[in-house]
Amino acid sequence: MQVNTTRSPRPIRNPLTRSVDAQSERIMIRLFEEADVRVDGARPQDMQVHDKRVYTRILTNGSLGFGESYMDGQWDCDALDQLTAKLLRADIDKKVRANWSSVVHVLRAKMLNLQATDRAFKVAEHHYDLGNDLFQAMLDPRMIYSCAYWPEANNLAEAQTAKLDLVCRKVGLRPGMKVLDLGCGWGGFAKYAAERYGVEVTGFTVSRDQVQLAREVCEGLPIDIRLEDYRKASGSYDAVVSIGMFEHVGYKNHRTFMEVVHRCLKDDGIAFLQTIGGNRSTKAVNPWFGKYIFPNGLVPSLAQVARAAEELLSVEDVHNLGTDYERTLLAWYENFERAWPTLEAKYGERFRRMWRFYLLSAAGSAGERHQQLYQIVLTKIGRPQPDCRLG
Numbered sequence: 051m052q053v054n055t056t057r058s059p060r061p062i063r064n065p066l067t068r069s070v071d072a073q074s075e076r077i078m079i080r081l082f083e084e085a086d087v088r089v090d091g092a093r094p095q096d097m098q099v100h101d102k103r104v105y106t107r108i109l110t111n112g113s114l115g116f117g118e119s120y121m122d123g124q125w126d127c128d129a130l131d132q133l134t135a136k137l138l139r140a141d142i143d144k145k146v147r148a149n150w151s152s153v154v155h156v157l158r159a160k161m162l163n164l165q166a167t168d169r170a171f172k173v174a175e176h177h178y179d180l181g182n183d184l185f186q187a188m189l190d191p192r193m194i195y196s197c198a199y200w201p202e203a204n205n206l207a208e209a210q211t212a213k214l215d216l217v218c219r220k221v222g223l224r225p226g227m228k229v230l231d232l233g234c235g236w237g238g239f240a241k242y243a244a245e246r247y248g249v250e251v252t253g254f255t256v257s258r259d260q261v262q263l264a265r266e267v268c269e270g271l272p273i274d275i276r277l278e279d280y281r282k283a284s285g286s287y288d289a290v291v292s293i294g295m296f297e298h299v300g301y302k303n304h305r306t307f308m309e310v311v312h313r314c315l316k317d318d319g320i321a322f323l324q325t326i327g328g329n330r331s332t333k334a335v336n337p338w339f340g341k342y343i344f345p346n347g348l349v350p351s352l353a354q355v356a357r358a359a360e361e362l363l364s365v366e367d368v369h370n371l372g373t374d375y376e377r378t379l380l381a382w383y384e385n386f387e388r389a390w391p392t393l394e395a396k397y398g399e400r401f402r403r404m405w406r407f408y409l410l411s412a413a414g415s416a417g418e419r420h421q422q423l424y425q426i427v428l429t430k431i432g433r434p435q436p437d438c439r440l441g
Contacts, residue, residue, distance in 0.1 A: 070106055071102055071103055071105060071106050074105035074106040074108075074109050075102055075105040077105070077109065078105040078108060078109065079105075081140075081142055082097065082137075082142075084140050084142075085136045085137050085139065085140035085142055086136055086140075087133060087136050087137065094127075094128040094129035094132055095127065095128075095129050095132035095133045095135075095136050096127065096128075096133075097125050097126070097127050097133065098125060098126045098127065099124070099125045100123065100124055100125060100126070101119075101123075101124040101125070103124070104119045104124040104125055107119050107124070112143065112337070113143060113336055113337055113338050114337040114338045114341065116338070117338035117342070117404075117407055117411075118338065120403060120407050121342075121400055121403045121404050121407065122400075123403070129410075130406065130407060130410035130411060130414065131376075131379075131380070131410040131411070131413040131414035131417060132414065133414065134410065134411040134413075134414025134415060134418070135414040135415075135417050135418040138414065138415060138418045138420045139418055177343060177344060177345075178255075178256075178257035178259060178260055179257055179258055179259045179260075181259070181396070181397075182236075182259050182262075182263050183392075183393065183396070184393060184397070185236070187385060187386065187389035187392065187393060188382050188385045188386045188389070189206075189382065189385070190206045190207045190209075190210045191207055192207070192210055192211070192214070192238035192241070192242065193235065193236040193238050193263075194210040194213070194214070194235070194238045194239070194293075195235055195236075195294060196213075196235075196293045196294030196324060197213070197294070197324070197326075197371055197374055197375040197378050197423045198210045198212070198213050198374060198377070198378045198381075199212040199213035199216050199371065199374055200212075200374045200377050200378075205381075206378070206381040206382075206385070209374075209377075209378070209381075210238075211242070214238070214239055214242045214243070215242075215246070216425075216440060217239065217291060217293065217322055217324070217425075218242070218243055218246065218247050219440055220320070220322055220367070220425070220427055220438045220440055221289040221291060221320040221321075221322050221427070221438070222289075222320055222436060222437075222438070223243060223247040223249050223289065224247065224248075224249075225247065225248030225249065226248065226249070226250075227247075227249045227250070227288040227289060228249065228250045228251075228252070228285075228286070228287045228288050228289075229243060229249050229250065229251045229252070229287060229288065229289045229290075229291060230251075230252050230254075230283060230285070230287040230289070230290045230291065230314050231251055231252065231253040231254065231291050231292070231293075232254050232280045232283065232290065232291070232292040232295055232307075232310070232311075233254065233255060233280065233292050233293065233294065233295020233296075233298075234251075234253025234254060234255050234260070234264060234275060235255060235257075235260055235264070235293075235294070236260050236263050236264050236267065237253060237260075237263070237264030237265075237267050237268045237273065237275060239251075239291065239293060240253045240264070240268055240271075240273045240275070241267055241268050241271060241273065244268070244271040244272055244273055245271065249272075249288075249289075250272040250273070251272070251273045251274070252273075252274045252276065252283075252285070252287075253273065253274070253275045253276065254276050254278050254279070254280050254282070254283055255275070255276075255277065255278075256277070256278075256279055257277075258277060261275055261276075261277045280292075280295070280299075280307065280310060281306060281310060283310055283313075283314055284313070284314065285314055286314065286315075286316055287314050287315060287316060287319060288316055288319050288320075289315075289319055289320050289321070289322065290311045290314055290315050290319065290321040290322070291321070291322045292307075292311075292322070292323050292324070292325075293322075293324045294324055294325070294326075295325075296323055296324075296325035296350060296355075297325055297326050297344070297347050297348065297349055297350070298344065298346070298347055298348075299348075299350075300346065300347075300348050301331075301333055301348055301350065301354060304350065304354055304355070304357070304358035305358045307358065308358045308359050308362050308363060309362065311362075311363065311428070312362045312363060312430065315429075315430060317430055317433065318430075318433055318434075319429070319430070320366075320427060320428075320429055320436055320438065321363065321427070321428040321429065322425070322426070322427055322428075323355070323424075323425070323426045323427075323428065324423070324424065324425045324426075325349075325350060325355070325423075325424055325426075326349045326375070326421055326422070326423055326424075327349065327350060327351060327352055327355075327370075327421065327422040327423065327424045328349045328350065328351045328421055328422075329351070329419075329420065329421070329422070330351055331350075331351040331353055331354050332348070332349070332351070333348070334348070335347050335348050335349070338407075339408070342404055342408070343408050349421060352368070352422075352424060355424070355426060359428060361431070362430075362431070363428040363429065363430060363431065364428060364429050364430070364431050364433070365426060365427075365428055366427040366428060366429055366435060366436060366438055367425075367426070367427040367438045367439050368424055368425070368426050368427075369424070369425040369426075369439075369440075370422050370423065370424055370425075371423040371424075371425060372416055372419060372421070372422040372423045373416070373417070374423065375413075375416040375421075375423040376413050376416040376417040379409050379410075379412050379413035379416065380409075380410075380413050382409055383406070383409040383410060383413065386405060386406075386409065387406075390402060
């Protein structure tokens with residue numbers, strides 16, 4: 051499944067365009083300088099501009115124009131993560147005026163339930179079903195597509211194994227337990243928990259490619275991988291785990307997600323949620339990420355998670371792994387670039403620039419603490435407090 055990377059249309063030029071572009075250039079250069087970013091400078095975070103029409107494009111289309119212009123080769127940067135961190139620190143996104151495409155995007159998110167059941171499979175078709183070859187090249191051998199845990203790890207494989215074990219210990223897994231994995235990916239957690247802790251796992255994912263591979267790697271283990279939306283989950287489990295899926299739930303469905311957890315969790319069970327977290331509550335995703343990477347995705351705030359759990363679940367522990375996420379993203383980027391010669395023929399150069407922008411801008415955001423990475427342990431109200439404050 052190829053992602054939509056069709057080249058964006060160039061601005062239509064008219065007799066006033068040259069004057070507008072010159073004015074846009076002056077404005078953007080001033081804003082970049084406020085962020086300690088120089089145009090055509092020699093430092094890693096500096097932008098090398100190849101097409102001066104990019105300034106008007108960014109002013110007109112904001113973050114969407116910024117990302118698309120990079121995909122189109124209108125500018126380059128040796129350290130996109132550092133550039134992103136600089137721009138976020140200076141609040142450049144707030145200084146570039148809002149445009150109609152962004153306004154429409156926000157209004158659409160408010161008026162529609164973009165993560166409704168009938169839209170649940172869209173993100174899989176657009177992103178997770180791009181090709182298992184891409185993710186096998188980028189991720190660790192277990193194919194864990196979420197933040198790793200680095201304190202004592204020397205490489206990505208060790209860090210992901212450490213994260214999986216941390217999750218298992220936080221929910222107190224013991225042989226014979228039944229575990230529900232909402233957003234099971236390629237089965238990495240399910241396989242680890244079944245092999246190391248002797249539990250039974252039922253996993254839900256909306257990705258056909260993930261289901262196919264997960265069933266292969268988990269063959270012979272007490273693991274049931276289902277191609278279903280999380281809202282279809284039922285049964286009674288000792289632990290409910292969701293690692294890196296809550297970002298696809300959407301603010302209109304946060305409460306529904308918690309109701310599913312409450313419904314499926316035994317009275318004395320423990321639930322675990324790992325999610326990217328924003329510093330403020332929002333109702334619409336970054337336009338570029340929404341168009342090219344995670345359609346209809348939404349990074350929740352800690353406040354939104356807590357509100358969704360009110361009167362259903364008690365928050366027992368919150369662990370912020372934000373800086374670990376930056377290191378994880380950079381490790382994925384290094385793997386991707388190393389494997390690119392084997393991927394190039396299938397995916398093409400514009401995809402490479404899109405994927406590079408995705409991984410490095412996300413790393414810059416995590417490094418700047420613009421986004422967090424939360425591990426949250428929850429229980430049913432009234433249950434004795436578990437010993438889950440690990441790490």
